[in-house]
Amino acid sequence: MTIVITGANRGIGKALFDGYIAQGDTVIGTHRQPDAGPMRQLDVTDPASHASLACAFGETAVDLLICNAGIYPDKGQSLDDGYTADMWTSGFATNVTGVFLTIQTLLPHLRRARAGKIAIISSQMASDTRAPGGSYIYRASKAAALNLGRNLAADLAPEGISVGIYHPGWVRTDMGGSAAAIDTDASATGLIARFAALSPATTGCFETWDGQIHPY
Numbered sequence: 001m002t003i004v005i006t007g008a009n010r011g012i013g014k015a016l017f018d019g020y021i022a023q024g025d026t027v028i029g030t031h032r033q034p035d036a037g038p039m040r041q042l043d044v045t046d047p048a049s050h051a052s053l054a055c056a057f058g059e060t061a062v063d064l065l066i067c068n069a070g071i072y073p074d075k076g077q078s079l080d081d082g083y084t085a086d087m088w089t090s091g092f093a094t095n096v097t098g099v100f101l102t103i104q105t106l107l108p109h110l111r112r113a114r115a116g117k118i119a120i121i122s123s124q125m126a127s128d129t130r131a132p133g134g135s136y137i138y139r140a141s142k143a144a145a146l147n148l149g150r151n152l153a154a155d156l157a158p159e160g161i162s163v164g165i166y167h168p169g170w171v172r173t174d175m176g177g178s179a180a181a182i183d184t185d186a187s188a189t190g191l192i193a194r195f196a197a198l199s200p201a202t203t204g205c206f207e208t209w210d211g212q213i214h215p216y
Contacts, residue, residue: 002026004062006044006102007069011173015188044069044098050105061112066119067099072175074137087137095141116161119195120149124167129215153204162203166194169209
């Protein structure tokens, strides 16, 4: 199986990368730095970077695309003087537009697979059932990514491509912080199981890392 993981150089992305390597899969990770070993350069916000990646893939079939790259630009911001326009722009460029451009770029390669899958890493903070305030940019962008995934699932279902959206857990990473509930290995192990279970019957799902259906 050939798997592509964006933002694979650290955190959950790196744990997913290592987990699939341990299973013997062919894994292509991306990050914003120059190509190095199994990691290819991709700035998900840059159309030219996507074009370069597409050229490098040639005729490769991709069985699973994991859209993991994301940022949390507004952590700890003040409602009175925070949440600048630049933060909104960068947050949506990475967490929403970047997801769409990655899928659009690799769609021909997903079509070459017998039953391609797309996994979008969103967050429980995308759900309108969780609205304690704050983190407006992150919440809004992850909600948009959830909506994007749900609609892509509808459009790609006739082609046999399944799309799932996932909450990876509150994970001990630079983004999640040291007080988070689980480590990256636990999150990755759960997510790998979720991705394996993704099928045309479950396309459009919003699930947690440990297999719970999450309300929208």
